[in-house]
Amino acid sequence: MYIENINSPNDIKSLDIEQLTILANEIRSGLLNRLSKRGGHVGPNLGFVEATIALHYVFNSPTDKFVFDVSHQCYTHKMLTGRKDAFLNDEHFGDISGYTNPDESAHDVFNIGHTSTSVSLACGLAKGRDLKGEKFNVIAIIGDGSLSGGEALEGLDFASKLERNFIIIVNDNDMSIAENHGGLYNNLKALRDSDGNCECNFFKAMGLNYIYIPNGNDIANLIEVFRKVKDIDHPIVVHINTLKGKGFVPAETHKEDWHWHMPFDSITGDDLFTRDGEDYGSMTCDFLIKKMKADKSVATIVAAVPTNIGFTEDKRKEAGKQFIDVGIAEEHAVAMASGIARAGGKPVFATHSSFMQRTYDQLSQDLCINNSPATLLVNTASVYGMHDITHLGIFDIPMMSNIPNLVYLAPTNCEEYFAMLDWSIEQNQYPVAIRIPCNGIIHTDIPVDADYSTLNKYKITQQGQNIAIIALGDFYQIGEKLAKLISEKTDSSPTLINPRYITGIDAEMLEKLKKNHTVVITLEDGILDGGFGEKIARFYGTSEMKVYSYGLKKEFIDRYAVDDILRENHLTPQQILNDIF
């Protein structure tokens, strides 16, 4: 066992190739130990074991700086930089995050979780180094799937302007999360097929020096090439071809399924937990396929995360040309949706709340100024969504709801969600965004409205007095529970309101509430700053009405337990009750 003695990258520098190869196997076992029990990014990490060993063998981290794009391939890097226990020893799984994290180690330069950022961040390190007259290697490590993102392309275009050392490792495994999309990937294939020698070379067209390594899982080969580029005095792209999921047959065979995977049997790959029952992904997919079959002008757009709305490979085939995966290119996705709508089509673009952030200007300029009737589905937009600091779904309300013309809807149950989606696809007046519920599949027998074209009409679901609870989207159920507690405590029913519209105020209803209410409580599944409750507070600012706004504090939270966060933010029904009485 070599891995047990590796506490820093220096510890691998005395090993020979044979020993490093054994180390790679040990690391793979460690990766599978953690991944099979905790879940995580399987394919990206398994494919990059040898390259990470070779990088740490040749370069001197933390003096030399590695910037891992997305950083979902950094597990081997963590194992080699003092954090092996988090893989080998189950009790230490919780010691680390799934991404690079400067709080964990001096070998991690940035907190990174979004794609396409590495080249630009690393350009900054190189430029800072040069301004200060220092000397070290800066190495950006970017997967092929990330190359299509605008930020990465901007960074590549700029990189050639750096006049000193700068190394870009392009880790090409011919896969994004799903298959790759876009013309650029044909060029990568041509480069692979020609051993890096084909005439037209995307990287050279960007003004960059270029070198190709066909076997990106061969440590000796990698070391040889990395030694060549170490201390190089200008920018260079090192294009390496690796096998995603290498060393674990299920992950090598079904690359998309194994990009990120839930806990599994480390021999067979069988899932340890079976998911059953309904989920919004497959329900959304089935709904959209039905719409698309009935109307050839309906199109579903995703940006490299097709299964976020249930579009597995089979479903993508079924949808045919009406399904468009633009790859990692959210800006393009939103602008294109606006164009499709302008041409009379009915586009639906879906991605995670955290990734919707990547396209603010297109939401504003391409979509909303033009008032194009496209539909945006905002997924995992909730405290119940993803829990990593880089993937939080608690910022989309302030980000999106303050853009003029956008109609942002927050359904409170399954039937309402699909009614809103159906209305949005068929209407041609507004750009509409819908928060896909994230607090479980909650059904209702109470009929939901089919038409949402009269904007900002809130719905009173329980008429009461004294206290009104305006409970938005996923927090509606907290509002229901709170209403019950208040009724029990006071022998008087509060009013319960489903506002439905995040983007506007129902002034008429709010005005009426003044008659027999003295307190309004707002609840929203996101940060309070810039959010929904503050609009209500402003409305009542000059009146006698007391407004209690409940939501999350404006902060980046990391790997949190939902219950803890709800409690810390005074979001349990009992806490709220205690606050107001």
Add this chain to the structure above:
Amino acid sequence: MYIENINSPNDIKSLDIEQLTILANEIRSGLLNRLSKRGGHVGPNLGFVEATIALHYVFNSPTDKFVFDVSHQCYTHKMLTGRKDAFLNDEHFGDISGYTNPDESAHDVFNIGHTSTSVSLACGLAKGRDLKGEKFNVIAIIGDGSLSGGEALEGLDFASKLERNFIIIVNDNDMSIAENHGGLYNNLKALRDSDGNCECNFFKAMGLNYIYIPNGNDIANLIEVFRKVKDIDHPIVVHINTLKGKGFVPAETHKEDWHWHMPFDSITGDDLFTRDGEDYGSMTCDFLIKKMKADKSVATIVAAVPTNIGFTEDKRKEAGKQFIDVGIAEEHAVAMASGIARAGGKPVFATHSSFMQRTYDQLSQDLCINNSPATLLVNTASVYGMHDITHLGIFDIPMMSNIPNLVYLAPTNCEEYFAMLDWSIEQNQYPVAIRIPCNGIIHTDIPVDADYSTLNKYKITQQGQNIAIIALGDFYQIGEKLAKLISEKTDSSPTLINPRYITGIDAEMLEKLKKNHTVVITLEDGILDGGFGEKIARFYGTSEMKVYSYGLKKEFIDRYAVDDILRENHLTPQQILNDIF
């Protein structure tokens, strides 16, 4: 005179080349008539006269769709599509905007004003057309300067996936607003130098068919090539080389100065109005140059708008390698600034409020999650800024101030601005953004604080009672006037507060105000939704304090008069006085 008889593109289709050439001259005269008297985008429009004539001669707008990137080169298009009077007849100048605008004409497909959007928007038109089984040409027209923007690069990568007609005209005049930056531009040069035949071709690397036209100001040549690509059954790039500013010697000679120009003498090019006195552009530039000379680790970054902070060609040379123009690439600029800060440098990135929108995710992920101590200067962030619907500076407060970790500062005068800037550059704790004042150069004799590291401490500038006015940034002076009016009316001085920090609440001070105040008035130079006043309203939501929030309505406004907008939003001191008494 041919132009007088052109009321639609059909009217040019019967002209011969000689007549079209005369028409081009007439159009140029019309352009200069308007531009010299109103100001506007001189260079882009003068360079694209012949190409626009040829496009309208060959294609059939509005059946065929033109999508102009930035659309600051669309004046000839406007003249040929029924809007010639807005150029020839001074009384009709006000009939049109400076950009494409579907409200003006069926020939304008989108409202466009930001760069790099045309390819993606046009992809959407093509995809919508194909979904509906329709048949027409879709033509995106993009200048070389716009190519470096992430959205354009994402669009180019996607374009090759379109399986039917799609035409991208790359209008290459070897200039962005200033000179071009980035490796891509070396490839454009190589393509020009080789008549489109050089081995490595960026567009081909993106999987696109390609054709080159060396003389992009030759109507006959252009018509010949456009005829070849009309009704083409796949995507193609038509790379044309034009002369920016063609036909007006000053604009041909000094391309950057004449990209956009104030009113001028149409013969000599001399400015009709001379600017004198101080301006924040040159003052900021001088300040930064001084900082950079004293400290080699200070870097100034811009994204293609260097003169927004006064960096004219001379000043750029003076700053040397410490000045970085990344070209149109705001995402890269912010991520790189984070990297420079992480490497120990002191980066300052400046752009307009409206363009800061282009980099929301980088602000959040690359900069703020990493808490990198970079400085962002947000220019024309004000109702007093740019007045076109696509360039509004009234949305940055909700967009930026709700991102955790960011410290967003609003100076109220010149001395405070430079004190904040100096502090921000030298501190190493926070990512800091500063709104450059936009309401004139207002000096103060009262000493301003040098240290802003204790966050969210508001400053009481006048201690009073009953009413407290919290007046943010550029609206501080409205607050001063209002305070005076209140004093006069009530014989009691109100309290006046300069909050300085947009991103947080001074809970201690707000709490204290409760003792001898019953009314708080907030004033902010931006939309109210998601803004500063709502945070104050939420703070006082459960108290007896009445909060009046003043700012702008959430809407896209276009070519507005500042006074009208202020009045419509009840923002004059007298209106506010009337509201509260």
